[in-house]
Amino acid sequence: MEEAGNKKRVLILGAGAAGIGAALELRRIGARVPGLEVILVDRRDSYYSMPFVWQIVSGSVDPGHISFPLRSLFKRSAAQLITFRQASVQAIDTVRKVVSTDGGELQWDYLVIAVGSTTNFFGMADLEKNSLTLKSLESAIAIHNHILDNYKAAFREEDEQRRRELLTFVVIGGGPTGVEIAAAIEDFVGNVLVRNYPSLRSRGRVLLVEAQDALLSGLKPGVSNLALNRLSSRGIEVLLSTRITRAWPGGIQSADGQTVATDTVIWVAGVKPVAVVGALPFNKAKDGRIIVNQYLETPGAPGIYVLGDCAYISQEHGSIPYPATQQVAEREGPACARNIVRVIRGEQQRVFRYRFKGQLIYMGRNLTAGQVFGHVFNGFAAAMLRRAYYVWAFVSYFGVATEFKRKLGALRDWTRAYFYHRSTAHLE
Numbered sequence: 001m002e003e004a005g006n007k008k009r010v011l012i013l014g015a016g017a018a019g020i021g022a023a024l025e026l027r028r029i030g031a032r033v034p035g036l037e038v039i040l041v042d043r044r045d046s047y048y049s050m051p052f053v054w055q056i057v058s059g060s061v062d063p064g065h066i067s068f069p070l071r072s073l074f075k076r077s078a079a080q081l082i083t084f085r086q087a088s089v090q091a092i093d094t095v096r097k098v099v100s101t102d103g104g105e106l107q108w109d110y111l112v113i114a115v116g117s118t119t120n121f122f123g124m125a126d127l128e129k130n131s132l133t134l135k136s137l138e139s140a141i142a143i144h145n146h147i148l149d150n151y152k153a154a155f156r157e158e159d160e161q162r163r164r165e166l167l168t169f170v171v172i173g174g175g176p177t178g179v180e181i182a183a184a185i186e187d188f189v190g191n192v193l194v195r196n197y198p199s200l201r202s203r204g205r206v207l208l209v210e211a212q213d214a215l216l217s218g219l220k221p222g223v224s225n226l227a228l229n230r231l232s233s234r235g236i237e238v239l240l241s242t243r244i245t246r247a248w249p250g251g252i253q254s255a256d257g258q259t260v261a262t263d264t265v266i267w268v269a270g271v272k273p274v275a276v277v278g279a280l281p282f283n284k285a286k287d288g289r290i291i292v293n294q295y296l297e298t299p300g301a302p303g304i305y306v307l308g309d310c311a312y313i314s315q316e317h318g319s320i321p322y323p324a325t326q327q328v329a330e331r332e333g334p335a336c337a338r339n340i341v342r343v344i345r346g347e348q349q350r351v352f353r354y355r356f357k358g359q360l361i362y363m364g365r366n367l368t369a370g371q372v373f374g375h376v377f378n379g380f381a382a383a384m385l386r387r388a389y390y391v392w393a394f395v396s397y398f399g400v401a402t403e404f405k406r407k408l409g410a411l412r413d414w415t416r417a418y419f420y421h422r423s424t425a426h427l428e
Contacts, residue, residue, distance in 0.1 A: 007037040008344055011099060011108035013089050015042035015070055017049065017326045018307035019114035021333020023082055024073075029341055030081050036344070038081055039106060041099070043088040045070055048137050050326055051390070054181050055414075056140035057147070058188040059422035063137055065410035089115060089276050094301060110303045110340050113290070114333070115277060117309035117324070120270035130247040131172070131265040134181060141427045143266060147185065148426060150263060151193050154200055161261070165250055167203045168262040172244055172252075173269035174210025175217070176361050179227055181266060182208040183363045186236050191420045206236045207260065211243040211269070218323060219359065222376040226369035227361060230378075234364060271324070277310050285312040289324070295349040296336045305340070307332040316353055328354060360386035365418060387414075 010026060012019045023040045030036045048067035055061045070084050087101035092113070099106045119135055121128040132146065133139050147169070154166040169189070171182040189204040208215075208231060214224040215231075215238070231238055239254075246253040251261045273288045282298050283291045289312035290298060296313065298304045308329040312321050322328045331354045339349040360370035360382060368383040369376070377385065391411065416422070 007035045008033070008109050009037045009039065009107065010110045010112065010340055011106055012038065012040045012112040012114065013042075013092075013099065014112075014114035014116055014308070015040055015044065015047055015084075016114060016116050016308060016329065018329040018333040018336075019112065020047060020073070021330050022112050022114065022307065022337045023333075025334035025337035026340070027082055029338065033341055033344055036081065036341075037083075039083050039085055040070070041085045041087055041089060041101065041106070042070065043086065045084075045086045046137075047073065053137055053140045054134060054177065054184055055417075056137070056427070057134075057143045057181060058184040058417070059144060059192065059424060060184070060417035061410055061413040062423070063141060063427060065406055065413055067137060068406065092276060092280060094281065094304065108303075110305070110343070112305045112307060112336060112340075113277065113280075113310055114307040114329075115274050115310060117271040118274050119267065120272035121267065122270060124245070124247075127244065127247045127252075127265070127267060130249055131267040134177060134266060134268055135271075145426050146264065147188065147193075148424065151189070151197055151200065154203070155197050163203065164205075165261045165263045167200065168205045168207070168260065169264045169266070170207045170209060170252060170260060170262045171266045171268065172209045173267065174208060174212065174215040174238075174240070175268065176359060177268045178208060178210070179215060179231065180362045181268060182206055182231065182236055183234070183367075186234055187364065187420070188422065190235070192422050192424060196424060207239060207262075208236055209239045209242050209244060209254075211241070213241045215240070216361065219371045220374075220376055223361070223369050223371050226376070226378045227363060230363040230367050230369060234367075271309060273310050282306075285321070287312070289321075294351040295339050296332060296352050297339070297349070303343070305336045307336055313352065316351065322354065323356075327357070327359070360389065362386065365420075 012022055023038060026038050046067045046069050052066045056063055087103035089099060089101055091100040097108050119133045132143050150166045154163045157163045169185050171178050186206045194201045215227045216224045228238055243255045244252050245255045247265055251259055252265055253259045278288055285291055290306045290310055291312045292306045293299050296305045298306060309324045314321055335352045342349050358370060358372035360368050362368055366380050366383045368386045369378040370382060
């Protein structure tokens, strides 16, 4: 087991938006804290931002252009303040202050748990077995390749029923990810693949299934209605108040007995904390997230902070929790880092506050609907606003570590994608 010695060691588990944010903030302010040591642990050796990942499905961006090696992010770290360890977290011992990984044990003085979430199938084993998910770069690549394989198979298939199954794509989950992935698939099959397979032009079918009676339930009703109208106008079939209860290799069935014959089911209807979080002896919310105080720290366990998808933190002046979104996680990371430094210095921690700024949802090349500071936006202007924001976010946030050619490659990909010049090659 590696000892922390006389240093003040901050151990960050997870290199997602929250973990990266905490590490970067500690790098910025940590040089002024004598003896501070930061170790960032993740099972992957590269980072990518989830809001960009779904674009891989439609061939809009090369995977290598939106990810970067984690080691390069911290190679310029002052006095080697931050060390990256590629390892899988196996257990967290809160008594001994030790984290067990497949590469050995690590001690901590301050622990940041930001290991993200995993897909929640709500106990439906057949859906887990017969559906694809969108939780990583690799899963987005798998969906992209799966769509290409289905079109190739459908082109050769003589049985009409089997051909319909191959060309029917079902997305389950009507949140932002579900809406955007359904729109992206419709773009891909309706405007790109038809050029390669003109005989299949009228056979592609995209369905979006949501168990509640509205899409985008976390946003204003006006946004939900806009999304429903925009998707329907593009030929995407939206099934509301439809709960899927069964799946098999050739189709799905809803609670009311309705069936859809399909070879492709993409499940984005729920997430839950990973197993290592579930095993921790802390108070948890109904969804399994660890309940933290307004300093992002676990009550009764000083020095242990929980961020991102793992954390349940109530908004100030209310009992409603902050949503488990990247937008919130990006703010939690730096706030947590500053609180850790304040504790080391013997200062009072500060309450985490964040005002939801809004969200713009992609529904087509020039179709976007969303909510910004309480106002509903839609149409071409909203699409341009969303595009400008994502370009700014990519250049500024990723600009910390990515090479110029990587950023230029992504911008080139997005420009080509606007004109439906997208990759129809298998991705690795």
